[in-house]
Amino acid sequence: MTALTLTGVGHAFFGRTVLSRVSLSIRRGEVVALVGPSGCGKSTLAHIAAGLISAREGRVANHYRRHAMVFQDPRLLPWRGAAGNIAYPLELSGMSRRERDLRVRQSARMVQLEDQDLDKFPVELSGGMRQRVAIARALAIEPDFVFFDEPFTALDVALKRRMQDLVIAAAQQNRFAALFITHDLMEAIRVAHRILVMHHTARLRGRALWLLAASWGLARIVGFLASEQLLIVAALADLSWLLALILYLCQISIQRRTDRLVAFIIWLAALAVAIVAARAGMFMGDFGFSRNASLASGHIFLGLLGLALARITVPVTNHVLDPREETAPYRPHPGRQNLAPGLVALAIAGDCFGLSPAVSGYLWIAAGAGFLDRVAECFVGREAFRAEIAVLAGASALSGLGLLTVGASRLGASWGEAPGVHIALMGGLGLAVLAVLSIAGRFHTGQGLGLNWPTKAAFIMVIVGTTLRAMPEMGLLSLPPGPLHLLASCFWALAFIAWLYDYWPSLPRLQTDEPTC
Amino acid sequence: MGFAGDRLGRLGRFAWSGWSGLAAVALLAAVWQAGHEAYGDFILPSPMATATAAIGLLAAPENWTLLLITMRRALSGFFLAGTLGALLGVMVGYAPAMMRLSRPLLTVVLGVPPIAWIVLTMIWFGASDATVAATILVSATPMVFVAGAEGVMTRDRGLDAMAEVFGAGPIRRFLSVGLRQVCAHLLPALALALGTSFKVAVMAELLANAGGVGGALARMRAMLDITGALAWVMLSVVALVVVEYGLIRPVRAELERWREAAQPWGVKR
Numbered sequence: 001m002t003a004l005t006l007t008g009v010g011h012a013f014f015g016r017t018v019l020s021r022v023s024l025s026i027r028r029g030e031v032v033a034l035v036g037p038s039g040c041g042k043s044t045l046a047h048i049a050a051g052l053i054s055a056r057e058g059r060v061a062n063h064y065r066r067h068a069m070v071f072q073d074p075r076l077l078p079w080r081g082a083a084g085n086i087a088y089p090l091e092l093s094g095m096s097r098r099e100r101d102l103r104v105r106q107s108a109r110m111v112q113l114e115d116q117d118l119d120k121f122p123v124e125l126s127g128g129m130r131q132r133v134a135i136a137r138a139l140a141i142e143p144d145f146v147f148f149d150e151p152f153t154a155l156d157v158a159l160k161r162r163m164q165d166l167v168i169a170a171a172q173q174n175r176f177a178a179l180f181i182t183h184d185l186m187e188a189i190r191v192a193h194r195i196l197v198m199h200h201t202a203r204l205r206g207r208a209l210w211l212l213a214a215s216w217g218l219a220r221i222v223g224f225l226a227s228e229q230l231l232i233v234a235a236l237a238d239l240s241w242l243l244a245l246i247l248y249l250c251q252i253s254i255q256r257r258t259d260r261l262v263a264f265i266i267w268l269a270a271l272a273v274a275i276v277a278a279r280a281g282m283f284m285g286d287f288g289f290s291r292n293a294s295l296a297s298g299h300i301f302l303g304l305l306g307l308a309l310a311r312i313t314v315p316v317t318n319h320v321l322d323p324r325e326e327t328a329p330y331r332p333h334p335g336r337q338n339l340a341p342g343l344v345a346l347a348i349a350g351d352c353f354g355l356s357p358a359v360s361g362y363l364w365i366a367a368g369a370g371f372l373d374r375v376a377e378c379f380v381g382r383e384a385f386r387a388e389i390a391v392l393a394g395a396s397a398l399s400g401l402g403l404l405t406v407g408a409s410r411l412g413a414s415w416g417e418a419p420g421v422h423i424a425l426m427g428g429l430g431l432a433v434l435a436v437l438s439i440a441g442r443f444h445t446g447q448g449l450g451l452n453w454p455t456k457a458a459f460i461m462v463i464v465g466t467t468l469r470a471m472p473e474m475g476l477l478s479l480p481p482g483p484l485h486l487l488a489s490c491f492w493a494l495a496f497i498a499w500l501y502d503y504w505p506s507l508p509r510l511q512t513d514e515p516t517c
Numbered sequence: 518m519g520f521a522g523d524r525l526g527r528l529g530r531f532a533w534s535g536w537s538g539l540a541a542v543a544l545l546a547a548v549w550q551a552g553h554e555a556y557g558d559f560i561l562p563s564p565m566a567t568a569t570a571a572i573g574l575l576a577a578p579e580n581w582t583l584l585l586i587t588m589r590r591a592l593s594g595f596f597l598a599g600t601l602g603a604l605l606g607v608m609v610g611y612a613p614a615m616m617r618l619s620r621p622l623l624t625v626v627l628g629v630p631p632i633a634w635i636v637l638t639m640i641w642f643g644a645s646d647a648t649v650a651a652t653i654l655v656s657a658t659p660m661v662f663v664a665g666a667e668g669v670m671t672r673d674r675g676l677d678a679m680a681e682v683f684g685a686g687p688i689r690r691f692l693s694v695g696l697r698q699v700c701a702h703l704l705p706a707l708a709l710a711l712g713t714s715f716k717v718a719v720m721a722e723l724l725a726n727a728g729g730v731g732g733a734l735a736r737m738r739a740m741l742d743i744t745g746a747l748a749w750v751m752l753s754v755v756a757l758v759v760v761e762y763g764l765i766r767p768v769r770a771e772l773e774r775w776r777e778a779a780q781p782w783g784v785k786r
Contacts, residue, residue: 075675092684
């Protein structure tokens, strides 16, 4: 009978794959040690198994009643005495006071804590004592599964040995199963029935076909933009879109992954929304709608972009769970970190409710500033400077500047509203592409924006091309539109080649080096 | 028994620390007396004369009413500011994006001098309780707000993870783990806000001519009664001390027993 089963568990922190396809199972009453070099994702695995982090892929099935965890640092509540700390999980489970006292005493005895130490606060206890209290806390709820996350790393050799004996005795007495994480092989041999070794997983290589499909989707949007003058670009885009679809479906049938199909449908839907909204917003004027109506739909388009943008995760330092670890899990909270969508939504709402131009102008300025605020945030974090981040930042900056212009013009600035909308649309387009890629990629490979250099190059070229295409309309360049459009299509073609290169060298598949468990 | 004994011991230690308080007050009085002797009765009346005047003021029941009016205003403003600031601060602390949005707002609000707020609230509410309460609200809320937000943001996330492992939901986690850490930041800010409330209340009363201690001070100024003015100042300080030691300190002592356990002996009292 198994107590815990992990099947194909994988996790990535913002594109950096920490775990992929790890499977293991632990029987009832079995103590399993997980050893490996630091930074190979052992702690992350334990956190996933304990439900602290939700895995990007794979399944966690537990068949135990109650689990407990002993962390690397004691993590005691400093305002409670030792007894109060041991009683904390018991309180959470709603046990009566009398029973609690009894249990506290029992488990304190198990870890050889003396009665006089029970009244002391953690600050008054030595390091070893504190860790003992943490173990007693874990044992007090009589768990049938215990996670030990490198619990004795900070202790000296003699103390470590005593603690290990303690765990061994407790495991024999209480018959709990345990996942004991350590990087000390001797410790693993002493404590565990079975040892699993984890080594560095190679980073997920190989670009899945979604990138190609997504890039063709982009080309299709570009085709819409270009359809007035350069029909051939649109035709090419359509053709390639079809090709991508066929290749994609082939891949699905080869890999027999139904979740890929689901991801693909979601991906299509996202793209459709973006295309329809962009189309409606930009060309409604042609169909006899008033300029305001077309502007409003443009705004709605931007709003949708903002909402999609909120899904893009950006690592933020203050969400690091455990800064001492190499594999410190980023816990981005996309919606809460990002001001732009909320402010854009506010500004759109302001327009809808017919606020005065001055009020809505201020709201749009706030929205633009929100986008610009995001730009700085893109670069927060250790590994944040990556090309796609730069693109994200650039696109956000463009959107922000555009919206600022819109707001300022409502307040009576002389340069007019239309160029601002154009600039914002250019930025928005880049963001939409990134958002769609991100969503598709998340569903697909379990990583966020894990892009390689051809893709990044393609990104940049598409955005340069699109900007070039829009420049004469914005009145930023006095060149005749013809040559500029040609230049723009050159960039798009380069983007196409970059993507093709990305696709060609190896057939798209997820290569994983499974940890030997 | 251990619990009650511990509390009694702390109370005793606290009462005993009154001696050091007396020593500090005596030192202040010495400097004051020296000033009095150097500059004469008109510029600076002697501390004893002031204390006598203050006790004399307390003999008249209408002065009690004045003092109580000011205390009521200051406390109502303080409770409003404390509640609003703490609630908003904690909420914003959990939403970093809101924090970024509110920081510049705070700078703007803090940049406006309190005097300006008094002028504005006088125009809006006239010479009433609302003027004083609103001025206190504006000047005391930001510091409580910042403390609440900082408390949430600097909390030990490891403890949150620990509570989550042992099955605490988000609300339970906040109540049992987050709140205590927020309080460590919030209580000093509340003590500060209480002091600000009293000061702002007296200032607002003086400027808005809304009665209370401020009104009495204005009258003393008109009559050039330095002793009376100082006596009123003394009374308002005493009122603040009574409220702070009766309200804030006991709560703080209760919540921070563990911190006390870590302090060296000389600081403990």
